[in-house]
Amino acid sequence: MKRIRSILKPFYIGVKRNLLKARLRFAPVRDLSGFRRVLVIAPHPDDEILGAGGCIMNLLEKERAVFTAFLTDGEHSLPDLDPRRVAEERIGISKGVLGILGLAEESVFRFHFPDGKIPRDGDSEFAVMTDRLAEVMRKVGPDAVLVTHPHETWPYDHVAACEMAIAALDKAGQSDTALYGYWVWLSYSLPMKRFAEIDWGSTVRVAVGDAVRKKRLMDAYLEPLAPNGKPWSGVLPKEMLSMFDYPYEIVTLLDRKTVSGATQSRDSVLL
Numbered sequence: 001m002k003r004i005r006s007i008l009k010p011f012y013i014g015v016k017r018n019l020l021k022a023r024l025r026f027a028p029v030r031d032l033s034g035f036r037r038v039l040v041i042a043p044h045p046d047d048e049i050l051g052a053g054g055c056i057m058n059l060l061e062k063e064r065a066v067f068t069a070f071l072t073d074g075e076h077s078l079p080d081l082d083p084r085r086v087a088e089e090r091i092g093i094s095k096g097v098l099g100i101l102g103l104a105e106e107s108v109f110r111f112h113f114p115d116g117k118i119p120r121d122g123d124s125e126f127a128v129m130t131d132r133l134a135e136v137m138r139k140v141g142p143d144a145v146l147v148t149h150p151h152e153t154w155p156y157d158h159v160a161a162c163e164m165a166i167a168a169l170d171k172a173g174q175s176d177t178a179l180y181g182y183w184v185w186l187s188y189s190l191p192m193k194r195f196a197e198i199d200w201g202s203t204v205r206v207a208v209g210d211a212v213r214k215k216r217l218m219d220a221y222l223e224p225l226a227p228n229g230k231p232w233s234g235v236l237p238k239e240m241l242s243m244f245d246y247p248y249e250i251v252t253l254l255d256r257k258t259v260s261g262a263t264q265s266r267d268s269v270l271l
Helices: 002-024 047-061 083-101 126-140 156-171 192-197 211-222 238-245
Strands: 037-042 065-072 108-113 144-148 178-182 203-207 248-253
Touching: 002 192, 002 238, 037 047, 037 126, 037 156, 047 065, 047 083, 047 144, 047 178, 047 203, 047 211, 047 248, 065 126, 065 156, 083 108, 083 211, 108 126, 126 156, 144 156, 156 178
Parallel strands: 037 065, 037 144, 065 108, 144 178
Antiparallel strands: 178 248, 203 248
């Protein structure tokens, strides 16, 4: 059975990707530069570029204030290496990427939550860690927050990040702040049978604009190699990365009440 699944998986992923692209043709194109202060929440260093790099570039070009919150350092992307070394390298790489973007270090927040174990809503440490994110939101005062989409059924840190963003916004008393879910793994990890669960009416395309520059930023994350010959960001599936050849980034305006309590379980599967 496992062999059959491994053989069918590339075909399944290809069909799924094409269906998503066909559906996304009907999604309107939007420009988020109407927001003046935007907080981008990344579960790991590289998520902010993979899923929202174009959004960030466009906002900065319009001289909007952009802030980035990294929840983890991505220290478990290479389990055969010392996580402290991996964290150090990934932090250094992200500093370089943000420097290319022109983001000042004071606009970047690093929480150092445990990679792969960001608390989920209901976990014992969820409230304490969410308090820390709420403090940043009060300091920044964003009129929009971008976080990984709640339907990213895997990795679970992406789901946890969305749960944390919703709770932090509530604690910060920022009920008027727009919350968008950006897509990183969704097109790869969400089973086709669950496509109907996506709120297509609130899903829009954001033109990347300078696709060459975004590719350069992605490469800055994905090309540096660790001593084991693998990228510090980990080995990402080619089928997943191919979705970023699309000239748009996908974001969904989230209804906090609808999303809260409806995020995916820990045992979601790819197929």
